[in-house]
Amino acid sequence: MKKQYTCIICPNGCEIEAEWDNGKILSVVGHTCPKGEQYVRQELTAPKRTIASSILVENGVLPLASVRLTAPIPKEMIFPVMEQIRQITLRAPVKAGTVVCRHVCGLESDVVVTKNVEERKQEE
Amino acid sequence: MERKEVVIIGGGPAGLAAAVELHKQGVRDMVILEREDRLGGILRQCIHDGFGLGRFGESLSGPEYAQAFIDEVQARGIPYETGAAVLELTCDRKVTAATRSGLRQYEAKAVVLAMGCKERSRGSLGIPGERPSGVFTAGSAQAYMNLYNRMPGREVVILGSGDIGMIMARRLTLEGAHVQAVFELLPHPSGLPRNIVQCLDDYDIPLYLSHTVTEIHGRTRLTGVTVAEVDVDRRPIPGTEQEYTCDTLILSVGLIPENQLLEGAGIVIDPRTNGAAVDEALQTSVPGIFSAGNVLHVHDLVDFVSLEAETLARSVAAYVAGTPPVPCNLAVEAGRGVGHTVPQRVSGTADFTLSLRVTGHYRDCRLVVRQDGREVVSKRMKKAIPAEMVQLAVKAGNLRRIGALEVSVE
Numbered sequence: 001m002k003k004q005y006t007c008i009i010c011p012n013g014c015e016i017e018a019e020w021d022n023g024k025i026l027s028v029v030g031h032t033c034p035k036g037e038q039y040v041r042q043e044l045t046a047p048k049r050t051i052a053s054s055i056l057v058e059n060g061v062l063p064l065a066s067v068r069l070t071a072p073i074p075k076e077m078i079f080p081v082m083e084q085i086r087q088i089t090l091r092a093p094v095k096a097g098t099v100v101c102r103h104v105c106g107l108e109s110d111v112v113v114t115k116n117v118e119e120r121k122q123e124e
Numbered sequence: 125m126e127r128k129e130v131v132i133i134g135g136g137p138a139g140l141a142a143a144v145e146l147h148k149q150g151v152r153d154m155v156i157l158e159r160e161d162r163l164g165g166i167l168r169q170c171i172h173d174g175f176g177l178g179r180f181g182e183s184l185s186g187p188e189y190a191q192a193f194i195d196e197v198q199a200r201g202i203p204y205e206t207g208a209a210v211l212e213l214t215c216d217r218k219v220t221a222a223t224r225s226g227l228r229q230y231e232a233k234a235v236v237l238a239m240g241c242k243e244r245s246r247g248s249l250g251i252p253g254e255r256p257s258g259v260f261t262a263g264s265a266q267a268y269m270n271l272y273n274r275m276p277g278r279e280v281v282i283l284g285s286g287d288i289g290m291i292m293a294r295r296l297t298l299e300g301a302h303v304q305a306v307f308e309l310l311p312h313p314s315g316l317p318r319n320i321v322q323c324l325d326d327y328d329i330p331l332y333l334s335h336t337v338t339e340i341h342g343r344t345r346l347t348g349v350t351v352a353e354v355d356v357d358r359r360p361i362p363g364t365e366q367e368y369t370c371d372t373l374i375l376s377v378g379l380i381p382e383n384q385l386l387e388g389a390g391i392v393i394d395p396r397t398n399g400a401a402v403d404e405a406l407q408t409s410v411p412g413i414f415s416a417g418n419v420l421h422v423h424d425l426v427d428f429v430s431l432e433a434e435t436l437a438r439s440v441a442a443y444v445a446g447t448p449p450v451p452c453n454l455a456v457e458a459g460r461g462v463g464h465t466v467p468q469r470v471s472g473t474a475d476f477t478l479s480l481r482v483t484g485h486y487r488d489c490r491l492v493v494r495q496d497g498r499e500v501v502s503k504r505m506k507k508a509i510p511a512e513m514v515q516l517a518v519k520a521g522n523l524r525r526i527g528a529l530e531v532s533v534e
Contacts (some may be wrong), residue, residue, distance in 0.1 A: 006317040006318060006320070008321050010177050011316055011318060011424065013316055013317035014507075015317075048172055049322065052171045052172060053296065053298060053299075054273070056273070062271060063272065064270065068185050071215075076328065114185040115171075115187035116191065
């Protein structure tokens with residue numbers, strides 16, 4: 001069987017064709033870097049994605065701080081991980097780079113803050 | 125009136141990168157004017173990852189990408205003022221800004237235009253119907269969700285397959301909304317292929333090409349839209365109408381350079397980019413006024429915005445140091461299959477990077493730059509699509525001093 005893929009690893013979006021038989025990958029063509037082949041192999045076996053979202057911040061100049069995952073997670077875990085992220089609340093000041101949840105849902109991926117949110121001053 | 129060597133209008137990715145590079149080039153007497161409360165521009169609300177692969181070799185979120193430049197601006201002590209909206213720019217480089225401390229005027233040796241772009245809105249589409257709430261541009265929906273913690277709605281239809289629209293389709297889905305479909309007027313998607321995969325396909329959101337919204341329903345809040353197929357001339361085909369019940373319509377129908385200030389200074393605008401027409405130094409038709417980033421032409425990736433702003437900064441540094449300008453009299457024209465080019469004119473005596481977009485989908489094509497019909501440089505491409513900006517390095521050694529250049533797809 002043959003299947004077409006658009007690689008999502010970088011903006012080039014290489015069009016890659018994979019051929020497989022009985023769960024065995026016979027060929028991967030069309031990628032312009034090794035990450036493309038890795039991506040297609042992963043898509044065929046266990047597709048993974050990263051996600052980004054926000055967490056609530058108390059007493060901040062913004063009500064939210066953005067977060068992302070440090071490593072891709074299995075696609076079917078996207079919504080359970082979102083649910084986990086939704087439970088997290090921090091108090092300002094919040095620093096980008098702070099890990100707010102290690103091994104989210106038991107996975108090899110952490111939730112990390114990506115935005116500084118300063119504390120709200122009285123007059124603001 | 126305050127005198128400055130350089131005034132940078134806009135504290136987003138272009139303005140920040142320009143400021144840092146100007147500082148590296150030895151320029152100290154400058155200021156960044158940013159109309160919002162914080163530096164960072166649109167990246168502040170682009171919380172998804174995928175930024176900086178070219179520049180930092182890793183996939184960052186928008187806020188992280190911006191912060192890397194903000195940290196650098198602060199570490200170098202580059203002056204900036206937030207809450208400062210530039211109201212007027214003149215051809216003799218006087219900049220008037222409304223700031224927290226009142227009206228301020230600067231007289232600059234050089235001005236950097238780095239204002240970014242704005243979204244096309246409902247008004248420019250001419251869709252009949254009432255004016256209910258629930259119709260948002262993709263960028264305003266993104267600001268509501270990612271900056272202010274407000275959900276735009278629950279049942280969503282998206283018009284336009286621009287990247288921000290697709291990214292919002294995923295974002296809305298992750299936060300529990302139901303995105304019914306994305307409709308695109310053109311026969312091809314406007315956004316990047318990877319976003320079709322990771323924002324639409326992954327969440328089973330269908331994309332219908334050659335479709336548009338023909339009517340908006342609802343008086344106080346949106347209650348639904350009528351969608352129809354369009355013919356090759358983009359006219360709705362009678363009999364193909366379908367009704368969709370929804371409370372939210374997201375528009376991702378194109379970006380336009382934020383070029384209002386240009387008119388006051390009499391800067392020549394290229395109708396193809398809607399930004400200033402520039403030379404290879406990224407100087408506009410008005411001496412001492414330079415432009416880079418999305419206000420010059422809408423980019424696909426922020427990494428290219430940063431690079432372009434750095435190129436600009438090197439020209440600006442040379443300009444304020446008094447290096448005599450090189451006359452740029454060779455026109456660069458968009459030929460077959462090419463929508464626009466930047467720069468629009470060159471000297472023929474310096475290397476430059478040519479940025480362009482193709483107008484259709486091409487496979488196994490060649491982008492060719494010719495001068496008076498003679499091939500100067502070419503790039504072989506497996507595919508070329510309008511969603512992606514293409515860049516070509518052009519060496520001065522291959523150019524003659526006279527004769528217009530033309531770029532086309534062959």
